[in-house]
Each structure stands twice: as C-alpha cells, then as structure tokens.
Amino acid sequence: MRRFFHITLLLFAAVLPCGARAESVLFLNPGSTHESFWVSYSQFMQAAARDLGIDLQILYSQRQPELAVAQARVALQGANRPDYLMFVNEQYVAPPILRLAQDSGVKLFMVNAALTPDQQALVGERPDHIGSLVPNDDEGGYLMMKELIRLHAPRNAAGPIEVLAFSGLKVTPSAQLREQGMQRALAEHPQIRLRQLVYSGWTQERAYEQAKQLFARYPEVSLVWSANDEMAFGAMRAYAETGKVPGKDALFSAVNTSPAALQALLDGRLSALIGGHFTLGGWALVEVHDYHQGVELNRYGGRDRQIPLLQLIDKKQARQLLAMGASPHSRLNFRTLSAKGRPESYRYPFTLQTLMH
Template sequence: MRQFVVRYSLLLVVLLIVSACGQASAPASGPTVVDSPTEESPPASTTDEPPTVALVMKTLTNPFFVEMEKGARRAEQELGITLVVRTGAQETSIEQQISIIKELIEDQVDAIVIAPADSKELIPVLKEAQDAGIVLINVDNRLDPEISASLGLTDVPFISVDNEQGAYLSAQYISEQITEPTEAVILEGIRSADNAEQRKQGAMRAFGENANITVVAEETANWKIDEAYDVTGQLFEEHPNIKAMFCANDMMAFGALQYLKEQNRTDVMVTAYDALEEARAFIRDGELQATIDQQAAEQAYLGVKYAVDAINGEDIPAETMVDVLLVTSDNVDE
C-alpha cells in the first residue's frame, strides 16, 4: 500500500504541473439552468480595478479540483479578472476552509466561489462574508438550505450536478449485469457533505432495483485513498462474498482497487465517480467498470462567470445543473 500511495503522489505532482500549463477542454454539453434569479444583486463596481474573485476548494491533492481550477483560470483569462485560488490541505480540512474565508473577508475580495468541505459548518463564516458585501457562489457540494435560512444566509446561487442521478448511473451499470444473488457495499464520502449523501442514495436506488443484490454495508472512507484501502480490507474480512462495490469518488476507488489487486479478487465489480484520468486508465485495464464525469472545469468556469455577473449587478440563475456523463469501456477514449 505504501508503494501505491508513493506512486500515486508522484502522479499528483505531474497532474499539478500539467494543470498549471494546460487549458480546460470545452464541456460535452451545456448545463441545465433553473430560471429563478437571485432576489438582490450588489451594485456594479465603481472602481477601474478588475474584480477579485476567490475560488475556495477542498484540496488540490484530488485531481478533480485540479480540473476545477483549470475552468476557473479559463474564466479569469476570458473575463480579465483577478483570480485567487485557496484550498485546504485535505478534503476533511473544514476548519482550514473556515480560516481561509475569514482571511478573504479581511482582504475584501469581491466574490467567493466556494466548494465547501462540509455542507453545514461553513455557513456561519459565509454569512459573515455575505454581510461584508461579498458575492457568494456555491459550487460542487450544496450548502444546507435549512441551516442557511436559519442563519440568514440567503440567495447563494448553486452550480453542480445531480449527484444522486450520477451515482445511480454508475451503480446501475454493474447492477444490470448481476443475475444471481450478490452482496454489494458502498464506500461513502464525508457524511456531513450533501454530495456524499446524494451519491449514497443514488447507489442505493440502483442496487435496490435488482432483487438479486443485497447491500451488506455502507461505510465512509472520507474521500481518501488510504482510508478506502483500510475500510475495504475490513469490509472483506466481515463479508468475504462481496462481488459489487460503488465508491462515491475515484480516489476511494483507487484504494479499494489496490486492496482487491493485492488479494487477487478479480471477481469484484467496482464503479466510481469523478472520471479522473487514472480512473479512465483503470477502466481501460478492466479493473474499474465505470465512473462519472461531472465536468469539474465547467462547474468552476460558471462559478467565476456568475460571480462577475453578480458583481456587475446582473441577475443570475439560482441553480444550475451541469450534465453528468457515464464513462465505461465503450466511451473511455472519447
């Protein structure tokens, strides 16, 4: 496992170098927009200085967020703004994200595009930012609407994908191939994150449609490779007859696949979510059956664009859903 993590760390270094040089490709299809604009928009800026937009993400150790930065950089170039990119050390670095937002409030940025590590814990500090006149755009993981309303955080546009449907498509791909009694497990993300809950529900729906499938466990690995490796080992010790796995992101799938490879368990079908390049390589090799492309670059591109539109006093959609794409061996090279 240590060698696998070291090799994967080297891959991340390469991805980060490439992301600094590359440009995001155009999305495969356009987003679905809920046509209800925010009720209030701040007045257009009266300064000649270009607006400063901050993109706050969970981490750059996951290549998904490297792709997200690419989309934001594309918007920066097209719109002539100043983009500040800040991230936590890990996807679980919630307190670090809170500290980052406090710093951005002090820096008086014009807008914050936030991909929150937690759907609830960041709401109070985001309310502080909104009270300071900073435009907020929520991408990727939805902020909890009830807590937002109770704390007075209002009219924060949301850009993401239908996480429940994406996970459903991923798990359905193997569910449709199962014709005899089979045990399945689900590896979840951070349980306090809305997107993690939605993906779990989507996988449960897909597995539940096949009477031959019994979901014997739902465990969190907090989006991480190393935790997924350990959790997968524990699950297979408890349930050695598992033949199907849904992992709520590719990183957890990498940890699960490494464990399965070491145990020579070639009889287990695994699907995932994010369509990272290494996940595509696993699909080509036949180790991973499917993953979901949620167009990370497009989400961030729209987030920055909408932020600038709001700064300029324009109405923007309350919710925008970017299409998800199922990636299998049939279309992995498209």
C-alpha cells in the same frame, strides 16, 4: 496545527490584492493539492478566468473546515476584500462563512454543495448570496449503481448479489446525495444485497485499510460502489491482494475523470465511471462574470441551480478526455457562453458535451 493555520493565513494576507481590482474572485477550494479532482477543478477555473478577464485566486483548505473558515475570515474582514467569494459547503462550513460575510460588501457564490434545506431555513434570503451551482449527485450515485447492476446481469449469479459501498464523509452533502442515489437504485433490485457501507474520507489509504477487512468478511462480494476514484483505487488494491481480479471477479465503479480513472476504465479494471463535475467551478465563473456585467441570472434558468454534469463515461469519451490531457478547455472560449445580450430563452450550455465538441 495552530502554527500551520497562522503561517497559512499570513501567506494568504500577503498575496491579497493591494488595491481594488474589478471583478476579483477568491475560491476556497476544500480539497488538497494532492487530490487530482480538486487540482483539475482549479485548472478549469483558471482557464475560465483567463478567458473572462477575472482576477482569480484559489486557496486550498486541505480538507480542514476550520482552515476554510479562517481563510474566509481574512478575506471577508481584511482591508483588501475580493469582489466575490466562491466556496463549497463542504463539512457544513457555509453558515459560519455567511456570518462572517455579513455587511462585508463581498458577494457570495456556492458551488458543488450549497445550503442544506435546514441551513437555508435558518439563514433565509441574503442579498449578498448571488447564486449557486451544484451537480446532480443523487443521479450520479443512482446511475453508477444501475450500471454496475446492468453489467452484472449476464453473469446469471445464483442467489443474492452482494455489494460493498465506499462513501466520502458523512458531513458532506455530495456524499450523502450520492449514497441516496445508490440506495434508490438498490431499492429497484431486491436481489442485490448491500453488505456494508463505510466512510473512507475520500482517501485511497483509508478505503484500502477498510477494504482489506471487508473483503475478508464478505468474500462473495461481486459489486463495489465508490463515491470517488481514490476510494475505488484503494478498494481495488485490497481486492487484488486477495488474488482476485478487479473488473473480472468483481465489478468496480468510481466518480471522477482523473487520468488514472479513465485509464482504468479503458483497461477494464473499472466497469462504471461517472464524471464531468470538475467543470463546475469554471461554469460558475461564467455566471459570476455575467452578474458583474449586469446580467440577471434569474432570467436564464435561475440563480440557484442543479445542473446534470455527472454522467456515465464510456470508453470513447474516456479516450477523448485522456487525449485532451491537462488542458481539456483548450478548444473552449468561455466568453461565448455568456448570457449577456441573449434572449430569455437562452440556457447556459454547461455540460461535458460542450467541452468535448
């Protein structure tokens, strides 16, 4: 592992710009190159960077927080620093990255998961922290559970309705918030019984192994809530191996708009799908570009904001997103979203609808 870190950091140092370039951004992607969500997230950012004229580099930390911090160290303490470092507070990597950034001259922007309230209290205000954008994870978890319950209602099940839940990592704010939303929905429906919630690390294989045991333990489960698409697919595979049919004998949900998830919704294997937050990094680059141009972000909705990106995806939208393929940004000019020169009443139109119209 140490040798892997060393080689990765040497390669990273080799591709850092050799001279100062205007508006250079390094994004530390917490996922892996095998995760469809984080790959599509990066692709959307790359499209935004091309439109905006930003020199963007992306490094994947392969779900290893130690590697993310090591990558940040090279970027923040090396000779050729980016103008901006964008990162996710995945597995709580923000505090060590903030310490490394002290007096580096690099501006910081957090996406998807910002500082927790406790971390914010410890860190305080930082002039190098220029902003953050996070999605409505709590609402996403809530909407997904409510949709499963709504769809189950016509079945008129006798007795309590049993649920299993598959979450990501305990130390990931987005997972915690999605769980929180799910629990809020369950509290509104006392006839729904959560049998067990497990942490599958966002991976299909882990969810599959857990689900094999859980479906044997709880054969009456009829609702399955998953905090991402990979875990949903693992659970669905295990359920199908019991001889039952996902989408018929039990209703499954997922987060993310990967092609596989969109197709599963159209096929009826997934009953509820939440998505839209793969766009967040691209929207964040619009704000970073505006900041670089002298725009005061606080005048246009706030420097640190939560935006309602997570929404229920219906079949019409699923077909539209599938038709867009790997280039959902093709009809979008990111420069037109800038707040530069706009009246203070302007608000960035960062929604899935902006992309799809």
